[in-house]
Amino acid sequence: MIIFRKATKKEIVKIQKALNEWAGKNIYKKVTSGRVVVIGEGKIKEVFLVPAEVYNILDKTKKVRMPYYLGLFFGEINGEFKISLEGLWLISKYSRERGVVVSERGEQLFLYGRDILEESIIKVGSLVQIGSKVIVFNKFYEPLGLGMIMKFSDKLTEQPKTIIKNILDRGWYLRKGR
């Protein structure tokens, strides 16, 4: 059974730390304003952002029955905090500089779970570094998912090339989320 409870101080620190890296120090306050950070603890620890009114209902009903889930799934804690697709949606407008913009072709491939090749990268944010996680945006700055930007040497041309390795993309809703 999954037990739902408020996040501990230690868990909040982990979430804050991960968020700060994405979007600076105020981001935690911004995304949790009016919301309670709730942990669903079963085999894994899931993190939910729960509007205060919804949390009140949890408080009233949890003695009778635990919910299946509640609020907005924000991520999970497995050692470190890993943000979810909807978590990315919330923070993305504050973290454009940690993102890359890709072409329509890149968008399609990425949403099919594929990596993004250099030719599909249109713009790279000023805070992006090789080896770091990046938010992958389409041309409208809509977050498509999460990638890791990497450099490698092309075997044929021996030229250094950049790719974005797919970590998480919204095509998940089509492939697994039904």
Added chain:
Amino acid sequence: MDIGELAKKLAEKYGYHVYMIERYLELFGKEETIELLEANEKGLNPVIRCNTLKISVESLRNRLVKKGFVLKKVPWIDYAFQVIKSPFSLGSTTEYLLGYYYVHRGMGSLLPVHALDPKPGEIVIDAAAAPGGKTSQIAQLMKNKGVILAIDISRERMKSLRSNLSRLGVENVIAYRMDARDLPKFGIKADKILLDAPCTGEGLIPIDKSRKKSRLIEDIKYCSTLQFSMLTALLKCLKKEGILVYSTCSIAPEENELVIHRVLERFPLSVEKMDLKDGLPGFTEFFGYKVRDEIREARRFYPHIHGTEGFFICKLRLRKELNDNI
């Protein structure tokens, strides 16, 4: 030709159980029965509901039209479109994956929430919630403010509910996998309740042809009993003057008017007029039953008349709060 012979002939031609055609002939007469059977053969255009929690109706329409979709506004709901032509699968576009719309199989399923008219800040129960189409429509009308208790008993369908509500950015939900009849144990009183009840699904034949043969007449009785027991339990979770919208995608009166009649006989309820610009009045007489006149205010929708799934909707108001012992 007598009714029995005609029913047999039509059942054979269109591939139905004979008992279904006999019932249609009694309810609608020969001409309308044939119109209904013909409309069921044609199928329905799917409908997309713009998720106004994430995007405006105009922006979504422009993006999809640019991609080659042909859309037609749903007459009664200003945030939904019938899809006349789609160059891609509706469930695989970037806009779908970003949570900008939800796909409904027909226009009828948009109506119960429209009739419920949920408002920001209210407590609303969606008692048969999965896979989340109506729950997310409620959330968007509530602007993600207030609380929705989304209840469903199916493990598999709860996964779909969670995925759909996440994709659509719905936050104000607490979801329980449970029998809705156990809800009174929570002691919560809601402003509004939607019971889109489990049913034989006879109205879904335009979308799912297997339903022509998949249900027996005994299933109607079974569903009617289940629907009445769910409705009875849910009324205990409603505030005084609270609203309950009851709907099914069945056109069988035993699953609709008869269920409403039985609760009206037992509880302090009134049938409310609905702000629906279409639909036919509920039956007050059928198959030898005579039910209360006010059930006329319920609405019936049909594929051959309204271009929707077969659907029934009734809006009830609770005049006096009930306690658990009733």
